[in-house]
Amino acid sequence: MLKAAIVLMLAATVTSLFSGLFFLIKDDSQSTRLVKALALRVILAALTLALIAWGFYSGQLVSHVTW
Template sequence: MIKTLIIINLVLILASLGSGMFFLAKDDGKGNRVVTSLTIRVALSFTLIGLILVGYFSGNLVPHQIQ
């Protein structure tokens, strides 16, 4: 379940990145949609970090050890 949420969050981050790039090219600095897109992307990134930490500490995500 946690892995699915992480993948969905990554897709949403990429969508926010794409929309920010589109608004940056289209608005010519007249709107605040780029700032809103950046805010959403930062919030999603914090959520991603939180999901990774929850998954790690709950034992659902196990790091691989290189030997």
């Protein structure tokens, strides 16, 4: 369940990234949609990092790295 939430948050972050690119190309200079897309992307990235941290803290995500 946690892994699915992380993948969903990453997909939403990428979607926000491309919507910001679209707003950058198509909107005029007075529009605030680009700033809102950037703010949303930052929030989504922070939530994704928080989910990953929570997963490691709770033991739902483990690292099998041998080093």
